[in-house]
Amino acid sequence: MNISTEVLHLPLRDPFRIARAEPDRQMTTVIVELEWSGLRGLGEAYPVAYYGETPVTIGVVLPLLAEVVEPLGLPPANATDALEWLAAAERAMDERIGGHHAAKAGLDIALHDAVARGMGIPVRELLGTPEEIPPTDFSIGIDEPAIVAERALAAARFPALKIKVGGTADLETLERVRAIYSGPIRVDANTGWEPEAAAALLPELVRLGVELIEQPFRAHELGRLRWLQERSSLPIVADESAETVDDLDALLGVVQGVNVKLMKCGGVGPGLRMLRRARELGFRTMLGCMEETSVGIAAAAALAGLADWVDLDGNLLLASEPFSGLELDDDCRWRLGSSPGLGVERSGHRGLITTRFGPGSSGVEKSVENLVDQ
Ligand SMILES: [Mg+2]
Structure with missing residues (x-):
């Protein structure tokens, strides 16, 4: 098994600020390329410092994960056995090291892409998830109210907007x-609200046609989340409080919805299980993302049929990316075509530094390659 990782720094279209972080003008993500006896797969590991991951931890953890997947042997060529094999790979990764879910997602996504490509079918077909998927919303970061409104106008074709709140002028x-957009508005406070102020804002949110409230308070403050949900006719959706499937039981009776992200839970396999379990438990489900390229977004889109709300817009926030193949329909649904695997290919140059490792390499080799074309 040969794995290359590439750290990409990609500029965003607009600065993106959430309540618990400084504004981003560019994003940093790690692309994973897998080659294994003729199998080929692309994956993505988007590091979020809030969840304890950086490009460096991902670079350190990925070889440990590859070491425990390789002994499983090549994946079987029929869907049922291949899915069991992918689940075994996921268990092996979890036994090797706890946490590090973005690193795990990087390899898990590349394995799903490779397995589905090898069978000549899309990842969605391999998983057997519904073909019919909801449209994605579009997210706008915290900024001056007039600037947010301008960006909302530019994004008015999306059937829902997600507005980041937790700034100094949320209501305005x-x-x-x-005033300029008639569709549903989803608000996401990214842990940035306080209980009394949030409760006072509830009638205004209802009046303004807000559809849901995402993560108003800090992740561990489940009592506060329950307190607000009891007072709110709008669903409260846990994001930072809902990292993996193991967090769901504690959220029962606390919030009405959960936001599942591949980078929080460990990839396509864990995402599929978390969505299914959340639905079984009666939660409404959102499928979200980080500021990812089309690789991560295509992997999540394969699960979108299991979500009530789709928030898969990370690649739409980028000014450019070196991947193509994932297209948005006129009604803002990701087109789940018939291309094998994720249906995403590299269409631009490699990034600055590529790290390769595999059985043939003596430790980790680094090589400096061509500059990104920007
Ligand atoms: Mg969120």
């Missing part, structure tokens, strides 16, 4: 967005 921002 939402008023200005509502």
Whole structure:
């Protein structure tokens, strides 16, 4: 098994700020390329420092994961056995090291792409998830209310907007967005609200046609989340409080919805299980993302049929990316075509530094390659 990782720094279209972080003007992500006896797969590991991961931890952890997957032997060529094999790979990774879910997602996505490509079918078909998927919303970061409204106008073709809140002018921002946009508005406070202020805002949110409230309070403050949900006719959706399937039981009776992200839970396999379990438990489900390229977004889109709300817009926030193949329909649904695997190919140059490792390499080799074309 040969794995290359490439750290990509990609500029965003607009600065993107959430309540618990400084504004991003570019994103950093790790692309994983797998080659294994003729199998080929692309994966993505988007490191989020909040969850304890960086490009460096991903670079250190990926070889440990590859070491425990390789002894499983090549994946079988029929869907049922291949899915069992992928689940075994996931268990082996979890036994090797706890946490590090973005690193695990990087390899898990590349394995799903490789297995489905090898069988000549899309990842969605391999998984057997519904073909019919909801449209994605579009997210706008915290900024001056007039600027947020301008960006909302530019994104008015999306059937829902996700507005980041937890800034200093949330109500004015939402008023200005509502003045130019008639669709549902989802608000995401990324842990940045306080209980009394949030409760006071509830009637205004209802009046303004807000559809849901994502993660108003800090991740561990489940009592506060329950307190607000009891007072709110709008669903409260846990994001930072809902990292993996293991977090779901504690959220029962606390919030009405959960936001599942491949980078929080460990990839396509863990994402599929978390969505299924969340639905079994009666949660409404959102499928979200980080500021990912089309590789990560295509992997999540294969699961979108299991989500009530789709928030897969990371690649749409990028000014450019070196991948193509994932297209948005006129009604803002990701097109799940018939291309094998994720249906995403590299269409631009490699990034600055590529790290390769595999059985043939003596430790980790680094090589500097061509500059990104920007
Ligand atoms: Mg969120």
